[in-house]
Amino acid sequence: MTAxxxxxxxxxxxxxxxxxPLTVFIALFFLGPFxxxxxxxxxxxxxxxxxxxxRAVDSPVFxxxxxxTLRTSLLAVAVTAVIALPFAxxxxxxxxxxQLMLSLLFAPLVINxxxxxxxxxxxxxxVNQTLLDLGLIRTAxxxxxxxxxIVIGLVVFxxxxxxxxxxxxxxxxxxxxxAAAHTLxxxxxxxLLHVVLPSAVPGLVGGSILVFANSAGSxxxxxxxxxxxxxxxxxxxxxxxxxxxxxxxGSALALILVVLVVPFLWAASTRQRDTGVSx
Amino acid sequence: MRRTPSWFALTVSVVLLVPLVVVxxxxxxxxxxxxxxxxxxxxxxxxxxxxxxxxRRALGLSVQIAGITVVVGLALALPAALAVVRGAxxxxxxxxxxxxxxxxxxxxxxxxGILILVNRVAGVGNAxxxxxxxxxxxxxxxxxxxxxxxxxxxxxxxxxxxxWTLGASRMQAFVRVTLPLAAPAIASAALFLFIFSFxxxxxxxxxxxxxxxxxxIYMYQYIQYRADPTVAAMSTLLIVVGLVAALLVGxxxxxxxxxxxxxx
Numbered sequence: 072m073t074a075x076x077x078x079x080x081x082x083x084x085x086x087x088x089x090x091x092p093l094t095v096f097i098a099l100f101f102l103g104p105f106x107x108x109x110x111x112x113x114x115x116x117x118x119x120x121x122x123x124x125x126r127a128v129d130s131p132v133f134x135x136x137x138x139x140t141l142r143t144s145l146l147a148v149a150v151t152a153v154i155a156l157p158f159a160x161x162x163x164x165x166x167x168x169x170q171l172m173l174s175l176l177f178a179p180l181v182i183n184x185x186x187x188x189x190x191x192x193x194x195x196x197x198v199n200q201t202l203l204d205l206g207l208i209r210t211a212x213x214x215x216x217x218x219x220x221i222v223i224g225l226v227v228f229x230x231x232x233x234x235x236x237x238x239x240x241x242x243x244x245x246x247x248x249x250a251a252a253h254t255l256x257x258x259x260x261x262x263l264l265h266v267v268l269p270s271a272v273p274g275l276v277g278g279s280i281l282v283f284a285n286s287a288g289s290x291x292x293x294x295x296x297x298x299x300x301x302x303x304x305x306x307x308x309x310x311x312x313x314x315x316x317x318x319x320x321g322s323a324l325a326l327i328l329v330v331l332v333v334p335f336l337w338a339a340s341t342r343q344r345d346t347g348v349s350x
Numbered sequence: 351m352r353r354t355p356s357w358f359a360l361t362v363s364v365v366l367l368v369p370l371v372v373v374x375x376x377x378x379x380x381x382x383x384x385x386x387x388x389x390x391x392x393x394x395x396x397x398x399x400x401x402x403x404x405x406r407r408a409l410g411l412s413v414q415i416a417g418i419t420v421v422v423g424l425a426l427a428l429p430a431a432l433a434v435v436r437g438a439x440x441x442x443x444x445x446x447x448x449x450x451x452x453x454x455x456x457x458x459x460x461x462x463g464i465l466i467l468v469n470r471v472a473g474v475g476n477a478x479x480x481x482x483x484x485x486x487x488x489x490x491x492x493x494x495x496x497x498x499x500x501x502x503x504x505x506x507x508x509x510x511x512x513x514w515t516l517g518a519s520r521m522q523a524f525v526r527v528t529l530p531l532a533a534p535a536i537a538s539a540a541l542f543l544f545i546f547s548f549x550x551x552x553x554x555x556x557x558x559x560x561x562x563x564x565x566x567i568y569m570y571q572y573i574q575y576r577a578d579p580t581v582a583a584m585s586t587l588l589i590v591v592g593l594v595a596a597l598l599v600g601x602x603x604x605x606x607x608x609x610x611x612x613x614x
Contacts, residue, residue, distance in 0.1 A: 086437020090445050093430040093491070097448045100484050104463020105455070111466050154362060161356025168355045174600065175363040179370060181592035181599075183549035183566045186585040189573060190369030193376060193582075197386055227366060288456030291551045291570070305458045309555065318466055325459040336454040 112322035123323035133307065133324070140303040140331070143218060143293065144286035147225035148279045151233045154226070155278065156271060159237035163244070176231045184228075188295045191224055216298030224296045225286045232285070233278040240274025241267070280339040284332045304328045370589055377582035384579050395583035405584060408568035412548050415479060415564060419486040419547035420540045423494050426487070427539065431498035436507065445495075453492040461485055461556030468557075479562050485553035490546040494539040501535020538602045545595050 115122035127133045162169050179187055195214040202208045214220050244267065252262040290305040297303070304324060311321035376384045380392035399405055430449075434442045452460065468481045505528065513523035529536075551566045558567045565588070573581055 086433040086441030089429040089433035089437065090441055093426045093445065094448060096426050096487070097451065100464065100488055101451050101455075101460070104460055104467050105451075107467045107470070108459055108463040158356075158359045158362050161359035165356045165359075168360070172355075172359050172363045174596075175367060178593065178596055179366060181545050181549070181596045182370070182589050183569075183592075184551045185566045185570045185573070186373065186588050187369060189569075189581060189585060190373040193372045193384060193386065194369045197372060227369070230362070230366065284454075288458060289552075290458055290555065295570075295573075305456065305552075308458050308462065312462060312465070312556070318462075321462060322466070325456075325462050328456060329459055332456060333454055 108322045108325055111318050112326050114319050123319045124327070126320060127323055127327060132302065136302045136304045136307045137327075137331075139218070139293075139297075139301050140287050140305075140328075143221045143225060143301075143303065144283050146222045147229060147286045148282050150222065150226045151229050151282050152237075152275055152279060155230060155233040155237045156275065158230075158234050159241050159271070159274070160267065162234075162238055163241045176234060180231060184291050185295075187228070188224060188292060191227060192220075192296065195220060195223070215296065216300055218297070218301050220296040220298075221293045221301060221303075224292045225282075225289065228289075228292060229282040229285055233275075233282050236278035236281070237271050237274035240277075241271050244270040277339055280335045284336045284339075287332050288328065304331070373582050373585045374589060376579050377586040379579050379582075382578050384577055384582060395579040396586070398580050399583040399587065402580070404568065405565075408563050408565040411479070411562060412565040415482055415486060416544045416547040418479075418483045419490060420543045422483060423487045423490050423543040424536065424540060427491055427494045427498055428536065431495055431502055434495075434499050435502045449492045449495050452488045457485075457489060457552035458556075460488060461553045464488075464553075465556050478559060482554055482557045482562065482564065483547075485557055486547035486550055487543075489550065489553055490543040493542050493546065497539040497542060498532075498535055501538070502532055505531050534602045538599060541595055541599050541602070545592070549592070 112123050113119045113121070162172060192215050199208075199211040199214060203211060212219075214223070248266050249262055252266050257265070287303075288305060289303075290309055293301060293303040294306050294309075297306075305328065308321050308324045308328065311317045311324060372386045375386045375388050377388075377395055378391045378393070379385055379388040380390040380394065430445050434445050464481055464485055509527050509531070510523045513527045514520070518526070549566065550564070551570070554564045554567050555570075558564060563571070569581060569584060572584075
């Protein structure tokens with residue numbers, strides 16, 4: 072048989088052997104650690120048990136952290152959605168400079184989080200300083216080292232993601248539909264509400280899920296912008312591992328975090344397969 | 351469609367860049383405190399940063415780790431991407447399911463897991479550089495795979511078959527026809543792997559040890575103890591590096607591959 076004949080049969084065996092290095096790697100370094108964390112979470116003096124989880128449930132610090140995590144993440148989703156919608160719509164409708172604006176939007180993503188957050192904190196302090204100097208406020212606003220600061224940071228970090236998902240979604244809108252709505256007598260507001268908005272919804276929902284998951288799982292942002300005053304679940308995990316060296320407890324906390332986050336992400340991926348909305 | 355730009359979008363884009371401008375501005379301040387706008391133009395903090403041995407060590411380590419991450423990541427992802435694009439549907443689904451995990455699970459858990467695992471297997475405190483590489487590869491592979499798959503699937507397998515009919519062996523055809531065509535995608539994937547590793551904070555936080563501290567972690571620690579513009583100078587260097595990398599990615603068409611739209 073010639074090379075052409077053998078190769079035209081889609082080679083399952085060839086596929087598996089090509090994919091095997093990755094498979095081994097994932098098994099060793101993804102499944103391995105995952106199982107390790109589960110084991111560690113369930114390890115209690117003298118065997119396996121749910122002691123670590125019960126300890127979490129009994130801890131007021133834990134519940135406050137869960138509350139902070141949920142509050143910051145949900146607020147981040149809401150604010151990001153509100154900004155991303157007109158942003159994406161503007162990009163879709165008015166193509167001039169679109170490439171530039173997309174580049175500007177994504178440019179900060181190539182810079183590491185510590186630098187970006189440091190810059191954000193400096194900016195927030197600058198805002199306070201300017202407002203104080205102008206006499207517009209009497210005492211500094213609680214921007215830095217507060218929940219407000221965390222939400223602002225999360226929005227800045229997650230906006231590109233939300234904007235691109237909404238943009239992808241809106242880009243599928245057939246512009247002739249808008250013209251059709253106008254010829255049928257609808258004014259701009261009605262067209263926006265009944266034609267444009269429904270088209271943006273898949274992107275909004277998909278983006279919200281991703282933004283929520285990223286925000287809830289974020290460590291460095293709430294750690295820096297919260298200034299230690301606003302504890303979130305990832306921070307608890309990190310503290311219990313480094314400061315307290317309580318790996319079992321930290322593992323349990325990490326698993327609880329996963330339970331909070333993963334279902335949403337799984338839902339997002341199934342939606343992506345259904346609607347074809349690009350991540 | 352109107353040709354005027356969307357002012358709202360423009361304003362938002364510019365506002366998002368303000369933090370970076372502020373940092374760069376602070377780096378030039380002659381005085382030993384972080385102010386904006388800078389009260390003059392001085393490069394003393396850049397010199398201070400560059401002559402700081404800990405900074406150079408952390409920078410060197412980050413570059414090293416990122417480099418290894420690229421090599422390991424490509425070695426794993428390229429064959430797997432080929433398997434997805436050319437292989438049977440079952441293989442494709444399996445590989446996509448595999449790369450889904452690291453994408454979905456928070457880095458906090460993965461970092462913790464690797465830390466505990468390494469400590470059990472290699473002894474306490476032996477985490478070090480290789481565990482950081484493992485963590486970075488894990489986090490970077492899903493994106494690298496997407497870029498590679500997008501790049502490879504745009505390529506017609508007919509080209510390789512044409513080479514066979516012209517007498518090339520399978521290996522020859524692969525190396526001299528497929529690889530060069532896939533080069534932009536491979537380069538994009540390499541750049542993304544590098545950037546993800548170089549910028550990674552969460553994973554590195556768990557896995558770094560005194561002695562193996564990547565740059566973002568070094569800067570995080572530095573910020574907690576000192577408030578001079580050295581940090582701003584270091585940050586400016588990183589901003590420049592990042593923007594150069596972004597330009598490269600843009601020229602290779604990396605962004606369009608991410609958005610899932612074919613360049614051709």
